[in-house]
Amino acid sequence: MKYGKTYSDIARFKKSFISDNKKLVEENNRISDIYRKQPHREECKVCSSGNYSSGEYFCLNKIKYYVCPDCGHINGEFLETEDFTNSVYVDGDFGNFYKEDQVELYKERMHAIYTPKAKFMTSTLENICGEDWRGFAYLDVGAGSGYYVAALLELGLEARGIEISPQQVSFGNAMHKKLLSTAGGGKCFCLGEDEVVARIRKAKEAVISFFGVWEHVINLHVILDAINENDNVRYVFFSVPVFCFSIFLAAVNEDVFCRSLGGSHTHIFTEKSLKYIYDKYKWEIVDQWNFGADIPDLYRILKVKLEQQNNNFLSRIIDEKIFPLIDKMQLCIDEAGMCSEVHVIIKKLNK
Structure with missing residues (x-):
């Protein structure tokens, strides 16, 4: 088990979360408004229990989130539908906050955020x-603009990515070609939603990765089943948002953008619901990296609130006195298992 990650390395890529807070909140609210108009959820996202809403719950942005008494997963009260998915991935513009227009900025983001993931793996x-990881082939599902694929390619590995957004694929492949001189262009491919599962089922790659993907797919079971049915896949490396300290911050600061839950994130994992998945599919955890952005979220909330008040003195003191403490404070959260996300590597056991 590994804990903690230096926030200062990536802080420059997160500044827009403060400067664009109003726009991000409006986008989250737009998606949440659409989500509240969907049919009520009938069963748990993870264990399919129809009993999911009989336990405890909490509210965030006028939406109830139920803690499933059977597997511990936290489900939003409404169902993800095709219309809802389109509102997120077609009509929404979250991708614009992550794109970089220059090769050097792409390279910096890759090295700060994705190369550490690749080295951990x-x-x-x-x-x-x-294992001799150099002899493996790798597939990144939901690859976005191909940052993780680029990190693997830079290590000299055979890697491909699949993504449903043609704009992201086009941009990522252009960066691959310029940054890595990849033969024939980039290594990311655009697939329709109905093609992704088929690609996983027939994958020849030994390692498949999913970063920030499982919380977005409509039918999680279909994806997990496809992984388990493919004997070529030996390891899965994934990250998911988990119930964390940031949820409490979001509950009392609904005018500040929430990363963990709300908007396109309609459910959230827990240690118990992840264990349910491991047990069901006979997966063994081989390593886990706990690091989150809960204290950076607290810092961001303070900055946004103080700037809204034109309280420049306190805003400056936050930068001088609190920002340098982020890593130490976050490490306590990470070690307590209350961080905003987990990175997990599992090994598939023999069926």
Whole structure:
């Protein structure tokens, strides 16, 4: 188990969360308004229990989130539909906040955010699993603009990405070609939603990754089943948002953008619901990296509120006195298992 990650390395990429807070909140609210108009959820996202709403719940942005008494997963009260998905991935513009127009900025983002993931994975495969990771092929599902694929390619690995957004694929492949001189262009491919599962089922790659994907797919079971049915896939590396300290911050600061829950995030994982998945599919955790952005979220909330008040003195003191403490404070959250996300590498056991 690994804990913590230096926030200062990526802070420059998160400044728009403060400067664009109003726009991000409006977009989250737009999506939440659409979500509230969907049919009520009938069963748990993870365990399919129709009993999911009989337990405890909390409210966020006028939406109830139920803690499933059977598997512990936290489900939003409404169902994700095709119309809702289109509102997020077709009509929404979250991708604009992550795109970079220059090769050097793309490279900096890749090295700060995605190269550490790749090195964590290769270290785990070599030192814990005893694998020759250099001989593996890798598939990144929901690859976005191809940052993780680029990090793997830079390590000299055989890697491909699949993504449903043609704009993201086009941009990522252009960056791959300029940054890595990849033969024939980039290594990301655009697939329709109905093609993604088929690609996973026939994948020849030994390692499949999903970063910030499982919380968005309509039918999570279909994806998980496809992974398990493919004997070529030996390891899965994924990250998901989990119930965390940031949820409490969001509940009392609804005028500040919430990353973890709300908008396109209609449900959230827990340690218990992840264990349910591992047990059901006979997966074994080989390594996990707990690091989150809960204290950066607290810092961001304070900055937004103080700037709204034109309270420049306190805003400056936050930068001088609190920002340098973020890593130490966040590490306490990470070690307590209350961080906003987890990165997990699992090994598929013999059926």
